[in-house]
Amino acid sequence: MQNRIKAALLVGSLAAGSAFAAVAPDKAAELGKTLTPMGAEMAGNADGSIPAWDPTGGPVPAGFVPGSGHFPDAYPDEKPLYTIDGSNWQEYADQLTVGTKGMFEKYGADGWKLHVYPTHRTSTRPDWYYANTAKNATGANLVAEGQKIEGNYPGLPFPMAQSGLEAIWNHMIRYGTDSNQDYDTYYVDSSGKSVLATSAHSVSVYPMFKTPEEPVGEKIWTMLRIDYNAPARRAGEILLVHEPGADYTAGKGRQAWQYLVGQRRVRLAPAVSFDTPNPGVAGTTTYDDSFVYNGSPERFNWKLVGKKEIIVPANNNKFVFEMDVEKALGPKFFDPEAIRWEKRRVWVVDSTLKEGQRHLYSRRTFYLDEDSWVAVSGEMYDGRGNLWRLQYIYPAVQYGNNNDFVSSYGAYDLLQNIYNINGKPIPGKFKSGSGVTDDKYFTPKGMARSGVR
Numbered sequence: 001m002q003n004r005i006k007a008a009l010l011v012g013s014l015a016a017g018s019a020f021a022a023v024a025p026d027k028a029a030e031l032g033k034t035l036t037p038m039g040a041e042m043a044g045n046a047d048g049s050i051p052a053w054d055p056t057g058g059p060v061p062a063g064f065v066p067g068s069g070h071f072p073d074a075y076p077d078e079k080p081l082y083t084i085d086g087s088n089w090q091e092y093a094d095q096l097t098v099g100t101k102g103m104f105e106k107y108g109a110d111g112w113k114l115h116v117y118p119t120h121r122t123s124t125r126p127d128w129y130y131a132n133t134a135k136n137a138t139g140a141n142l143v144a145e146g147q148k149i150e151g152n153y154p155g156l157p158f159p160m161a162q163s164g165l166e167a168i169w170n171h172m173i174r175y176g177t178d179s180n181q182d183y184d185t186y187y188v189d190s191s192g193k194s195v196l197a198t199s200a201h202s203v204s205v206y207p208m209f210k211t212p213e214e215p216v217g218e219k220i221w222t223m224l225r226i227d228y229n230a231p232a233r234r235a236g237e238i239l240l241v242h243e244p245g246a247d248y249t250a251g252k253g254r255q256a257w258q259y260l261v262g263q264r265r266v267r268l269a270p271a272v273s274f275d276t277p278n279p280g281v282a283g284t285t286t287y288d289d290s291f292v293y294n295g296s297p298e299r300f301n302w303k304l305v306g307k308k309e310i311i312v313p314a315n316n317n318k319f320v321f322e323m324d325v326e327k328a329l330g331p332k333f334f335d336p337e338a339i340r341w342e343k344r345r346v347w348v349v350d351s352t353l354k355e356g357q358r359h360l361y362s363r364r365t366f367y368l369d370e371d372s373w374v375a376v377s378g379e380m381y382d383g384r385g386n387l388w389r390l391q392y393i394y395p396a397v398q399y400g401n402n403n404d405f406v407s408s409y410g411a412y413d414l415l416q417n418i419y420n421i422n423g424k425p426i427p428g429k430f431k432s433g434s435g436v437t438d439d440k441y442f443t444p445k446g447m448a449r450s451g452v453r
Contacts, residue, residue, distance in 0.1 A: 022151070023160045028137035031159060037130035038123070039137075039159030040370040041345065045309060049343050050119050053371060058122030060399045069431040071398055071406070073318040078117055084311070085113035095311050095343065097367055099379045099390025102414055103333070112333050116311055119342040123371040124403045125175055128212045129155045142166060147298055149246040154212045154219075156373060157246075164302030164349045168366065170373035171293060173221045173245055176206040177404045180436075182429035184325060187284045187420040192331025197282040197420070199230035205434045205442065208245040218252075221245035223442040226280070227450075234279070236261040238447045241272065248296040259447045266444045274299065275360040281420045285389065285411045286360060290422070292375035292391050292409060293366055299359050300351035307347055310367060312376045313394045314342035320396035320408050325424050333412065333419060339394065345370040346377075361388070374405060382415070389413050394424070401432055 036042050036053050044051045063072045084092050086108025093101060103112050125133075132155030140152035146165040149157050157173065158166035180203040188194045208219045221243045228237040238259035244252060256272035259265070273295050277283035288295045319328065319338050328338040346367040353362050363381040368374065380389040390412050395405040408424035440446035 022136075022138045022141055023162070025138055027160060028134065031134055031137060032130075035159075036371065037133055037159070038125065038156055038371060038373065039133075039161070040121075045345070050309065050345060051121060053121045053123075055124065056122075057124040057399075057403050058120055058397075064399050066400050067432070070428065071317050071321055071396060073315075073322070074397070074399070075117070075120070075315065076318075080115040080117055083113055083115050086111075092311070095309060097310055097312070097377050097379065097390070098365065098387065099377060099412070100311070102379075102387050102390060103412065106414055107332055110332055111336065113336045114311060114341045115336060115339070116341045116343065117315070119344060120315055121344075121371055122397065122403055123369070126402050129175060129209075129402075131155070132212060133159050142169070144249050145298075146302070147248045147296070148252075149216070152216050152246060153214075154208050154216060154245070161304060161347070164304040164351065165297060167304050167347055167349050167368060167373070168293065168297055168302055168351075168375075171366070171368055171375045172295075172297070173208070174372065174374055175402070175404060176204065176209070176222060177398065177401050177432065178203075178205045178434040179406070180204075180431050180434055181425040183423060183425050185281055185420065185422045186325060186329060187282050187418055188329055188331065190417040194326065194329045195282065196230065197284075198228055198234060198280050200226050200228045200280070202226045202423075203434050203436060203441070205436070216245040218247065219245045225442055225447075228280075238450070239269070239272065239280075240442060240444070240447055242442075243294070248298060253296050257444045257447060266448045275358075281411075281422055284413065284418055284420045285391075289380070289389070289391060289411060290409070291407060292378045292393055293364070297351075299354055299357040300364065301354055303350045303352075305348040305350050307345055307370065308367075309343055310346045310377075311341050311343050312346065312367065312369075313339055313392050314344060314376075315397060316340050316394040316408075317396040319394055320406055320424055321430065322427055324427060325421055329421070332417070334410070334421075344376070347373075372405065374407065386415070388415050398432065406430065 059074045061072045061074045089104040132153035136152045136157050140157045141150050161167040182201050184199050185197045204224050206222050208221045224241045226239045228234045240257045242255040256269040258269040275286045278287045328335045349366045351364045361380045362383050365379045366375045367377040369376050376393045378391045382388040393407045393409045398404045410421040412419040
């Protein structure tokens, strides 16, 4: 059975105009048995370096106070199992992403290294999410050239993904819990100088998961509002994004609005998508680089390459919740002592730009964590096929909140020798829950009412 499932998962990209059928009931029955309720392999790997999935969600640290918004390191006494640096990285090349190998080739002699810790597979979801995921395994289908899902309930749409498109949809509408935070975004230029790009307050909510008993249909997956307060030229700006839960067909998909102080009005913002440079990180990456990947998949052909054991950032609670980001910014890369790495099983999804479509990137490769289907790393190539940018998410676990991730993320630009960090909360400034009581907060009218004048 397992061999047949793995073979099915290696099917290539979705053919234009066709729809993939949901998996057969006998395959779906493996969920919760040999596969986790999310479709990951229940067992560990052959040499024990990746353990079996822990359905309990793992340890809750003694210093955790429910409702505090602070989620300390659950493994403060652990030491690295080994360190990969410029002298030995080729011995581990088959366990590294293409982007990580590119970093060693460029910065290995300058001290780039990975401290690899024991792996902890503690990703869990609510029972209703698992139940809906089981329904989706046999009931959800991609239609309209992969731009729409039919028959899905709020949960993972494709726990036994059969194509690259199905796999990337799993990331696109991944599980999320409401939160709000204050954060600073930095980039480090080619001279090694760190620059504050923006300071902001962001609030994220997930309407799709509020009524889990109902089909997704036209529900909104997430609403994100960002209120900028620095630098001075951007203070008072507001960005609002509504992201769909199942439909990116023509006339559907993302809706975005901006409030600009100079114009003193709210306007639609269709350019907040695809390869428009993101001013939140001073244009050092694109809007669809956020969270490693987001938005409509329409401009690329997608292929599910297969599953690999890869070393990626994981369980970075100390970095995300306790460290001032400025202290981790080195002249060429993050201080290696700040980041925790683990060996994980990931799905590799490759994408190439469709003929006739426009994008800064000609190719993109993503690595999706098998337990959560969150994209934890990615690579972007320029029009000549050169590796240009690479990204990592630095996941931190919210204990007692279904172990949802707080995913700070950043990108390295290997051609321009710059890097950035985005979405990392200022220590003490992250809160579970939206904190919003005004129903209009996530509407254009609410933006206009609270805008600076």
